[in-house]
Amino acid sequence: MNQVDFPALALRSERFPKTIADQTRKVYDRVSFIYPASTFFFHSKAHKCVIEDAGIADGSRVLEVATGSGEMFRRLVEKNPRGQTIGVDISPNMAAKTQRQVRREFPGTGTHCQAVDARQLPFRDESFDSVVCCYLLELLGQDDVVAVLEEFHRVLRHRGRLALVLIGQNTEMFNRAYRVAGSLIPAFWGRQVEQSVPALIKDLDFRVQSDRILRQGFYPSRVLVAQK
Numbered sequence: 001m002n003q004v005d006f007p008a009l010a011l012r013s014e015r016f017p018k019t020i021a022d023q024t025r026k027v028y029d030r031v032s033f034i035y036p037a038s039t040f041f042f043h044s045k046a047h048k049c050v051i052e053d054a055g056i057a058d059g060s061r062v063l064e065v066a067t068g069s070g071e072m073f074r075r076l077v078e079k080n081p082r083g084q085t086i087g088v089d090i091s092p093n094m095a096a097k098t099q100r101q102v103r104r105e106f107p108g109t110g111t112h113c114q115a116v117d118a119r120q121l122p123f124r125d126e127s128f129d130s131v132v133c134c135y136l137l138e139l140l141g142q143d144d145v146v147a148v149l150e151e152f153h154r155v156l157r158h159r160g161r162l163a164l165v166l167i168g169q170n171t172e173m174f175n176r177a178y179r180v181a182g183s184l185i186p187a188f189w190g191r192q193v194e195q196s197v198p199a200l201i202k203d204l205d206f207r208v209q210s211d212r213i214l215r216q217g218f219y220p221s222r223v224l225v226a227q228k
């Protein structure tokens with residue numbers, strides 16, 4: 001048995017510091033005013049794929065974890081105007097920005113965004129039809145990647161759907177650049193985990209329903225949708 005056959009083991013044994021949540025919160029708080037530009041250039045194509053693939057029904061209960069400055073969150077609210085769309089982010093500035101914009105753009109919808117750490121979601125078991133999480137797992141230590149996926153499983157109802165977006169690991173040049181960026185500012189960049197995640201979600205009995213790899217400029221993403 002080697003780690004190539006069992007990518008989940010590779011993630012667990014990889015040497016990566018524990019989640020550095022305080023630093024991550026501070027750094028994302030500072031960049032919240034400029035973050036929409038980064039989302040526009042690198043994340044918007046993957047966000048559109050989530051909307052196409054995740055099967056979000058109007059009138060459902062949707063949770064987005066790690067909303068950032070709210071670009072995906074607004075797409076979710078637009079898709080679910082008669083339902084309840086809840087967002088969380090560890091950065092109070094990101095959560096407040098998302099909340100302000102969505103209230104302005106979609107007055108009267110059942111939306112709420114608050115500052116919460118994904119490792120302990122303040123929601124009842126099986127209380128959401130869909131959970132969406134884009135580009136968060138890279139920022140967590142290995143134990144917390146598993147803990148957060150368990151939280152997603154806990155809050156999703158039976159047959160609910162999880163949509164995950166990860167930074168793709170399919171381009172060697174990009175991977176090298178990412179390793180350098182991650183070693184310089186780990187709280188902002190983290191490290192790539194994409195290849196380990198499918199095995200982790202299968203361990204939790206999620207069934208993968210769609211799996212897409214795409215690029216926006218030089219930036220690769222993987223969009224996974226799985227059913228509980």
Ligand SMILES: C[S@@+](CC[C@H](N)C(=O)[O-])C[C@H]1O[C@@H](n2cnc3c(N)ncnc32)[C@H](O)[C@@H]1O
Binds near residue numbers: 068091119133135
């Ligand atoms: C790379 S950004 C992605 C933002 C957004 N999801 C997107 O697709 O553009 C990561 C976000 O995760 C948030 N974050 C980091 N650690 C978190 C945690 N433990 N719990 C909740 N949010 C967290 C950061 O504050 C930041 O807004």
